[in-house]
Amino acid sequence: MLLDQDFLRYGRQLLLPQWGESGQNLLAQKRVVIIGLGGLGCPVLQYLAGAGIGGFRLVDADAVSLSNLPRQTLYTPADVGRSKAEAAAEWVGRHNPAIKVEVETRMATASTLPRLLTGADLVLDCTDNLTTRHAINAACVKAGKPLVSGAAIGWQGQLLVVQPQSADSACFACLSDPDEHTQSASCAEAGIVGPVVGTVGTLQALLAIQLLLGLDSPAGLHRFDGLHFQWQRFALAKSPECPVCANALCE
Numbered sequence: 014m015l016l017d018q019d020f021l022r023y024g025r026q027l028l029l030p031q032w033g034e035s036g037q038n039l040l041a042q043k044r045v046v047i048i049g050l051g052g053l054g055c056p057v058l059q060y061l062a063g064a065g066i067g068g069f070r071l072v073d074a075d076a077v078s079l080s081n082l083p084r085q086t087l088y089t090p091a092d093v094g095r096s097k098a099e100a101a102a103e104w105v106g107r108h109n110p111a112i113k114v115e116v117e118t119r120m121a122t123a124s125t126l127p128r129l130l131t132g133a134d135l136v137l138d139c140t141d142n143l144t145t146r147h148a149i150n151a152a153c154v155k156a157g158k159p160l161v162s163g164a165a166i167g168w169q170g171q172l173l174v175v176q177p178q179s180a181d182s183a184c185f186a187c188l189s190d191p192d193e194h195t196q197s198a199s200c201a202e203a204g205i206v207g208p209v210v211g212t213v214g215t216l217q218a219l220l221a222i223q224l225l226l227g228l229d230s231p232a233g234l235h236r237f238d239g240l241h242f243q244w245q246r247f248a249l250a251k252s253p254e255c256p257v258c259a260n261a262l263c264e
């Protein structure tokens with residue numbers, strides 16, 4: 014039930030017919046896992062905490078570095094050398110101490126992911142390497158957890174929603190074979206534009222809110238070219254040969 018201060022804090026979003034008091038109560042009961050608290054995870058956490066999500070599990074094994082500050086908007090120079098997940102959790106405490114936060118400072122791997130996804134209503138992949146991205150995708154498909162995956166490099170961004178509970182929803186492995194693409198360029202090698210990764214993270218938060226409110230979310234794959242300011246949307250068909258999701262519902 015919403016308190017007086019909740020009506021004051023969330024008043025502008027309560028006005029939306031698709032949101033309202035019932036939507037706000039729903040969001041307060043939701044538990045979200047954010048894997049990666051870098052350039053994607055920072056705006057994801059800021060907007061989802063701002064929206065009134067009830068609890069987060071923040072997963073990141075990295076420490077803040079000076080080279081993160083141009084785009085990882087939660088951190089200041091005083092955070093350099095500190096755990097990103099712990100610094101991000103402290104930000105949540107300052108923003109809204111009513112939000113529950115759990116911190117995990119070990120890497121998300123195929124073996125730790127089942128535990129990390131326990132109790133989650135939705136998962137946000139805000140990581141920066143393909144191996145972890147495939148592991149998160151496989152764990153979400155297996156556990157039946159909705160996944161909003163974001164990626165950015167250079168001037169390019171990408172968004173993908175995976176809804177394993179929907180029989181026709183494609184997954185990340187339908188798009189990219191986990192066995193063939195284990196290496197990819199990193200932001201440290203190829204560079205990254207702050208507002209591009211910030212745009213992708215902000216839209217991950219928007220997609221997450223839509224899914225958590227039970228609204229229709231734009232399915233498929235979305236790509237953003239920040240250099241030429243162009244969006245592309247691709248219909249993504251579930252692959253009958255996908256090693257991850259083709260037989261997931263039959264297990």
Ligand SMILES: [Zn+2]
Nearest residue numbers: 184187255258
């Ligand atoms: Zn698949």
